[in-house]
Amino acid sequence: MNFIVDLLVDVPVDQPFSYISSQALQAGQRVVVDFAGKKRLAIVVDSYHIGQRGVEIPPLKPVLKILDLKRSRWFSSLDIEFLRTISDSVFVSWGEMCISALPKVFRQKRLVQFSIDETLRPDNREDVGFVESVYGDSCHFHKFVLEEISKQNTRIYLWIVDSTYRAREVREWIANKISIPVFLFTHDSTMESLKEIVGALNRGSILIIGTRHLGFFPLLKGETIFLEDAWMDIYRQEVTPKYDLNRVLSMRADVNGSRIYRNMVRRRKSVSVYAIQSREHRLLPVFVEEDFRKRVSGGERCAIFMFGSGYARMLRCSSCKTVQSCPRCDRPYNLVLVGKKHQLYCPSCGQSIEWRGKCIQCSSISVRLSSMGAERWTKIIRDRLTDVDVFVNARQISSPGVYIFNRWQGLCSEFSCALLLGIDKILALDRFYSLNLALDFIASASFKVRDKLFVRTRFEWLADEAYAVERDDKIRRDLGLPPYGKVVVVSVRDKRLKKANQFAIELSNRLSKLLENRDANILGPYAPVEKKKRDYYYFNIDIFLHKEISPNLTREIKDLLLSVRKRNNTIVTVEVFE
Numbered sequence: 001m002n003f004i005v006d007l008l009v010d011v012p013v014d015q016p017f018s019y020i021s022s023q024a025l026q027a028g029q030r031v032v033v034d035f036a037g038k039k040r041l042a043i044v045v046d047s048y049h050i051g052q053r054g055v056e057i058p059p060l061k062p063v064l065k066i067l068d069l070k071r072s073r074w075f076s077s078l079d080i081e082f083l084r085t086i087s088d089s090v091f092v093s094w095g096e097m098c099i100s101a102l103p104k105v106f107r108q109k110r111l112v113q114f115s116i117d118e119t120l121r122p123d124n125r126e127d128v129g130f131v132e133s134v135y136g137d138s139c140h141f142h143k144f145v146l147e148e149i150s151k152q153n154t155r156i157y158l159w160i161v162d163s164t165y166r167a168r169e170v171r172e173w174i175a176n177k178i179s180i181p182v183f184l185f186t187h188d189s190t191m192e193s194l195k196e197i198v199g200a201l202n203r204g205s206i207l208i209i210g211t212r213h214l215g216f217f218p219l220l221k222g223e224t225i226f227l228e229d230a231w232m233d234i235y236r237q238e239v240t241p242k243y244d245l246n247r248v249l250s251m252r253a254d255v256n257g258s259r260i261y262r263n264m265v266r267r268r269k270s271v272s273v274y275a276i277q278s279r280e281h282r283l284l285p286v287f288v289e290e291d292f293r294k295r296v297s298g299g300e301r302c303a304i305f306m307f308g309s310g311y312a313r314m315l316r317c318s319s320c321k322t323v324q325s326c327p328r329c330d331r332p333y334n335l336v337l338v339g340k341k342h343q344l345y346c347p348s349c350g351q352s353i354e355w356r357g358k359c360i361q362c363s364s365i366s367v368r369l370s371s372m373g374a375e376r377w378t379k380i381i382r383d384r385l386t387d388v389d390v391f392v393n394a395r396q397i398s399s400p401g402v403y404i405f406n407r408w409q410g411l412c413s414e415f416s417c418a419l420l421l422g423i424d425k426i427l428a429l430d431r432f433y434s435l436n437l438a439l440d441f442i443a444s445a446s447f448k449v450r451d452k453l454f455v456r457t458r459f460e461w462l463a464d465e466a467y468a469v470e471r472d473d474k475i476r477r478d479l480g481l482p483p484y485g486k487v488v489v490v491s492v493r494d495k496r497l498k499k500a501n502q503f504a505i506e507l508s509n510r511l512s513k514l515l516e517n518r519d520a521n522i523l524g525p526y527a528p529v530e531k532k533k534r535d536y537y538y539f540n541i542d543i544f545l546h547k548e549i550s551p552n553l554t555r556e557i558k559d560l561l562l563s564v565r566k567r568n569n570t571i572v573t574v575e576v577f578e
Contacts, residue, residue: 129253485547519546
């Protein structure tokens with residue numbers, strides 16, 4: 001045992017832990033150690049000879065098992081440092097960020113015997129890359145991607161899409177159009193598929209198509225990244241660590257000189273946008289039906305864009321006022337129809353259970369469906385428009401009729417009129433830091449419409465972009481906010497209402513003391529709209545930080561939040577808007 005090894009473990013402590021090993025290890029290798037009486041997966045940060053630092057070393061635990069052989073590692077030392085920068089920006093520990101960035105198979109205690117060619121990895125920080133927005137619909141962006149790949153300017157291409165289904169669809173579409181091999185990468189990729197990807201990567205040019213987790217693929221020299229519909233909130237992680245993929249990719253470009261192209265759209269000024277008050281019109285308004293029928297009879301095509309899947313996006317018990325939520329990640333269940341039976345499905349972790357029509361907390365049958373999903377809307381629309389041809393997620397758009405879509409990227413044709421459903425899911429609270437996202441969502445819809453866009457929402461001002469922005473500025477002035485660049489939403493939850501409220505007040509006071517005389521504002525604590533989910537009570541604290549916030553202040557806030565998570569049973573999560 002001649003070497004000291006510094007390791008990262010998946011705990012809310014922002015520092016490596018020292019162990020002793022019989023051999024030197026490389027940064028990025030995975031090992032198994034005894035941590036707090038349990039065998040835990042750890043990632044190596046540094047390794048040095050026991051007498052190298054010339055100080056007395058206290059007794060240390062040994063490394064139990066080495067999972068990656070020499071030079072066989074997924075992440076390099078530069079990857080580890082890159083993930084540390086991300087951990088600071090999303091206020092989680094270094095170890096939590098590194099473990100969560102690993103593919104699922106690498107989080108298991110399995111031996112790995114393949115590696116990425118070290119000549120493909122950047123030795124240090126390369127020249128700063130760039131992020132460029134490509135404006136246009138999906139067809140325009142696909143044409144742009146094909147042109148870029150045909151130039152063969154780089155060896156490695158990454159294409160990030162919104163879902164595994166979409167990734168398979170893009171791979172099938174592009175496989176016969178380019179000469180380089182195309183592979184699929186997702187969070188759940190098997191070891192065999194990863195070996196195929198790495199093998200092809202070591203041999204020559206390659207295109208990898210994957211979901212959000214592809215943003216944490218090992219850093220490579222001179223890579224080109226394509227990101228579809230980059231503004232959409234599907235690229236915002238739902239569980240801790242809650243990162244924004246757009247921000248992660250920008251930081252990635254700063255490290256290894258990546259070229260990143262994001263598919264963006266602008267709001268089409270020639271399209272008239274009308275807000276439909278959801279409280280006044282519980283279902284499809286009659287005047288929208290008449291408009292659709294008139295246009296279809298004239299040989300035109302209309303579209304209905306839906307945001308959200310399933311039969312219902314949320315179920316609430318009228319007896320105990322509890323939202324039916326996943327016990328693992330505490331996200332509300334979606335009600336989906338599988339075959340002829342309904343199931344409760346968690347969109348975060350994929351867990352599903354059979355729906356028996358009773359509250360999972362108090363067994364009451366008084367459960368109300370809220371936030372209608374795409375399946376339920378589709379049924380309602382088919383029942384109402386019986387005299388019109390209705391097509392659901394059609395691959396070919398040619399005949400007159402009403403086309404229903406809940407996947408935006410597959411929509412390439414223009415429509416004369418459209419209805420947008422589910423915008424309130426993005427603007428879940430009347431909070432202005434989600435306003436830009438909602439306006440971008442409307443812009444994407446208006447880009448695909450020639451004449452008229454109906455938006456079903458309880459926020460009527462969303463139809464007028466100029467007024468929405470003016471309202472945003474007014475709220476900032478009324479609250480006395482600085483020209484902030486980052487909003488940190490700290491959510492405190494506990495099973496006891498009084499304790500959750502008391503702890504939120506204490507945490508708010510500690511944050512106020514830390515940020516005193518700094519360019520920052522704190523709002524809260526306040527109870528969000530969903531102040532109780534399952535058996536937890538919630539309170540939020542909003543921290544508004546100046547655009548020029550110093551790294552030291554970010555680290556101080558992070559250390560405070562991590563110390564709270566480590567020492568208190570009350571659960572604290574953090575979400576960052578930039």
